[in-house]
Amino acid sequence: MPFLSSTPAPGLRLERITVTYPGHREPVLDGLDLDVDDGRLLALLGPSGCGKTTTVQVASGLLTPGRGAVYLRGTEVTRVPPEHRGAAVVFQQPMLLPHRTALDNVAFPARMRGRSNRDARTSALAHLERVGLGALAARYPRQLSGGQAQRVALARALAAEPAVLLLDEPFSALDPSLRHTMRDLLTTVQRELAVTTVLVTHDQTEAAAVADTVALLDRGGLLQQAQPADLYARPASLAVARFLGCPTALPGHVTPHGRFACPLGELDLPDAVAHRGPGHLVIRPEAVQLGTGPDTVAAVVHSVRPEGAFTALVADTAAGPVHVLLPPGTPPAPSEHVWLHLPVAHRWVVPRAG
C-alpha cells in the first residue's frame, strides 16, 4: 500500500500516457513515456502548454489517462484514486488549510492515516524543523509569508511519506532570491529523504540546479531525458538545443570520417558525435570566444546588445549566424570583422529535422 516509505522505492514510471481533454481534438499528452529513478529528482521542463501539469495530474491520480499506465514502485496504480496512491503534490499555491495552524496542516496527512493527534503533531514538528519553520508552528497560514507558506506545504507533503513527491511549479510565485533558498532547501531535503521527486518547472536554470535528470517535454511528448550537463552539451534535436538557449545552428553534414562539412570547410568534431549525414552544428553561446588561432572562423559582427554583466553578440559567418555570449569587457562594434573560436570539445551535431 502507498504511504509506506520504509519499503524500497521503485520510482515512478509513466507508460504511453495519452490524455485528451473533452472538447479538444489534439491530445495534451501523446504517448508519453517517462521514468524516474528511485529516490532521484527529475525536473520536468518545457514551454507553457506542453503538458507538464497534466503529467503531474496523471501521476498523482487527479486525472485518469485515456490510454497508458502509471506505475509506482513497480505496482500499477493507473486506476488507484489519489487518496490511496501515495503521490503527494505541492502546487504553485501552498493550498494550506486556512483554519489550521502550520503544525496542524503538517500533521494532517498523518491524521488521515489514523495516527493519534499527539503522534501526528510530534512528527509534524520534526518536518517543520526540517524546513526551518519549527518556530512558526503555531502560526496560521495568513500569518506566514509566501515562502514560509510554501515551505509548510513542502513539509506537509513530506509528512505524507509519499512514494513519489510531485512539485508543480512550487516556486514560480516567489521572488528570485527566495527561489534560490527554496531550491537549496528542496535539494537538501530530497537528498536527505531520498524520496522520488518530480519537479515541474519552465526555468532551465532551476532544473539544472536541482535535478539528477531533466526531461524536456514539448507538445505532449518527451523530446529528451538526460542528466542536466548532457542535455546542455549533447541535445538530441534542434528543438532541444533551441529550448535550452542554443540558437546557433549551422547547416551541413557529417562526413563518414566524422568531420562536419559546411561552407566554412570541414570542421573537426568530438569523438562523441555518432551522427552521420545531414545535420546542424550547434554550439552554446558561452562556449564561443573571440580570438585567432586554431579552430577559428572569420565572421562579421551583426548585432551587439548588453545582457546583464555580459554582452550578447551575433556574428555572421559563411555558414550562418553564430551567437556569442562575451564576458565583461569592450565588445566589438557592429560590422567589425572578427575571428570566432569554436572549441572542438563544445561542438555538437543534431540531425536535420524532417
Place this chain on the structure above:
Amino acid sequence: MPPRWRGLLLTAPSLAVVAFAGGALLLAARGSIADGLGRGWSLSAYAGLLQDPAFADSLLLSLKIATLSTVVSAALALAVVGAVSGSRRGRAALETAARATLAVPHLLAAAAFALLLSGSGIISRLTHAAGWTDGPADFPALVAGSTPSAVLLTYVWKEAPFVTIMLLAAYTPAVRDQENAIRTLGAGRLRRLRHVTLPLLAPALTEACLLVFAFTFAAYETPALLGATVPRALPVEAVELYRSVELDDRPAALALAVVIGLVIALAALAAAAISRRLLLARTGP
C-alpha cells in the same frame, strides 16, 4: 463621484428594502399596541397571545416547519453538491435541474403536492389501485394531518434547489483545488467534505439557511393550503385574524406579525454571529 456618495448609491437598493421591511414592522408594532379606536395604547394583544395556548402551539409548529425545512434542504443540497463536485457535466445538470425547480411558484408547488398527497390525490389512488390501501381513509394524512408532512415536502422540494444554487455559486475552482490538494495527502470524500468543503462553503450555507428559515417561517400560502386547521402555522393565524370581521382581533394579528419579525431578526443575528465565527475559524484568530 465622491467615494462616500458612490457607496451610498450602491447600497441604496438594499437599504430601501431594509427600510421598507423595518417600516412595515414598525407600523405593525404600532397597530399591535393600539387600544380600541386609537384612544391610547396597550399591551393587551401580547398578553392575550401569551395566555392563549393556541399561540404556543402555532409558534412551535412554525418553528418546527422552518427548522426542519432548513436542515433537510441544507443536508440534501450539500449531499448533491458533494456528489457531483468532481464532474463538470454532473454539476451543469444539477444547476439546470435546480434552476427549473426555482422557477415554479410556491403556490403552484403547494397545489401540486396537494393533488399528489391528499387522501383523494394521485398517490392515494395509485396505492389503492395497486391494492396497497383499502381507500382514501387508509392513506396516511399527509395533507392537513397532525404532522405538517406535505408542507415540509413542498418546502424541501422548493428550498433544497435554492440552497444548491447558492452552494454551487460558492463552490469555486479554489475550493476544488483545496480538495485536490488534501486528496493527494490521503483525505477521502468524507474528510474532504469535513476539512475543506464544509468550512469553505459554510458562509454561503449560513446565508442560504437564514433565507430559507426566514421564508418558511413567515410564508402563508403553503401552510394555508397544506397545513392542518389546528394548530395553524403562525403566518396563517396572523392572516386569518387580520381578515376577521371582528376589528378587535386586529391588534392580535399585528402582534403575531411582530413576533414573526422578531423571530426572523433573532435568526439573522444568530446567522451573523455564526458567520463571524466561521470567518475566524477559516482564517485563524
